[in-house]
Amino acid sequence: MTARIDHLVTVGTFSLDGGTWDLDNNVWIVGDDTECVVIDAAHDADAILKAVGDRKLLAILCTHGHNDHIGAAASVSAATGAPVWLHPADTMLWEMVFPADAAASATATTRPNALKNGQRIAVAGIELEVLHTPGHSPGAVCFSAPALGTVFSGDTLFHGGPGATGRSFSDFPTIIDSITTTLLTLPAATVVRTGHGQSTLIGDEAGHLEEWIARGH
Known part of the structure; x- marks a missing residue:
């Protein structure tokens, strides 16, 4: 079957x-009628499990370790047996949500596997490539799916600019470097499916680099 993207x-x-701030998160499910992966298990495990349905969930992939992107990961993993994958540079963020002390959290035994730059994850006849894009957080990654003409950017790149860098563990020059050297080298027609809000295109964002730097977003 042909791989598709569910949102x-x-x-x-x-x-x-x-x-603490209220917000909506995009959860992306990549696969076919038989198997899939979840990108960013945000907030609502029941809704995610319903969207997965009776498909085999191969993995729960985390673009980074902020609580709004991983909050449902342990519950979805426990329900399906699917492993969680996170870049190890965001382990400290994971442990803020799921403490290492088993007495402090019923889900503490669910530890993420380590993503690495260039790793390829197969699902439904296609591959997702892990692109390490630090800046929003040290372990932020994007998942590039050339066969689908898309990249899942988490909070690294949005419609209108880079992700926020005003809080702990973030750095503006680093995120600009990640976007410039990694994301903006993708084809201009690549659809950027973001962690929040609307999607965009690499080509639409590429022309605004100097503007972003000037405003220090």
Whole structure:
């Protein structure tokens, strides 16, 4: 069967540095009628499991470790047996949500596998390539799917600019370097499927680099 992309929006909160904000997250499911992967198990495990249905869930892939992107990962993993994958540079963020002390969290035994740059993940006859794109967080990654003409950017690149870098573990020059050297080298027609909000195109964002740098977004 032909691989496709299913889209789910879940609602919850993001918490870091003592603050909490309401927001919607994009959850992307890549696969066919038989198998799939989930990209960013955000907020609502029941909604994600319903969207997966009776397909075999091969993996739960995390673009980064902020709580709004991983909050449902352990529950979805427990329900399906699918492994969670996260870049190890974001382990500290994972442990803010799922403490290492088993007495503190019933889901603490679910530890993520380590993603690495250039790793390829097969699903439904296509491959997703892991692109390490630090800046929004140290372990932020994007998942490139050339066969589908798309990249799943998490919070690294949005419609209108780079992800936020004003909180702990983030860095503006680093995210600009990641976007410039990694994402903007993808074909201009590549669809950027983001962690929040609407999708965009690599070509539409490429012309705004100097503007982003000037405003220090």
